[in-house]
Amino acid sequence: MRKIVLLTFFVFTNLLIAQESIDSIAKKSIWSLTYKDALQLSKKEKKPLLVYFKGSDWCGPCKKLDQELFSTEKFKHFSDNYFILYEADIPFNQDLVTKERLELNKKLAKKFKVSSYPTLLVLNHKQKILGVKKGLILTEYYYPFFENYIK
Structure with a gap:
């Protein structure tokens, strides 16, 4: 009986740890797709691709943009609904x-x-540039830019 309890505890604990790992990976970066996958998903979901060039x-x-815009719940919710994301980091x-x-x-x-960095590009799934935003501006000014490409 003790072995069954210990085995059950071990299995349950490992399942919790695995789920926490999956959740933390999902929360870690909303920019984790490969470029190829992002383009394919853009086509499939009929959403524009937001490409973020950064160092x-x-x-x-x-x-500053990462902290004040891209890590906010508002942006995460917005991007989940309207964009496919790709981060083009050049560190x-x-x-x-x-x-x-x-x-x-x-x-x-x-x-x-x-x-110049940061640069945001909005592309369609055929890689046609729909919009460009260079440099850093006040966070709230990005949303009107984004909204131009989701209608």
Whole structure:
């Protein structure tokens, strides 16, 4: 009987830990899709793609934008309903992203002529640019920009 109780406890505890891990991964980053997956999801869900070009470890305005806009519940709710997200991070510390992702992000920056950070691009699933927002502005001013591309 004791073995059954211990086994049940062990299984239940591991299930809780696994669920917490899944939840923490989901909450960790709303920008976790690959670019290819983001494009496919954009097509499937008929939502524009919001591409965020940033330098996570060197760009002060990017850090501020992450904290004051992208980490808010308001943005998470808004983006869940209206956008597919892709983060094109180009950090100085190249250990912060995979080599493949860094190379892709640099290619995307070149393709879309991104030379300042932060830059937000709104694309359709065919990679046509629908809108561009460069630099840091007051957080609430991003929403009218976003709303131009969800109607």
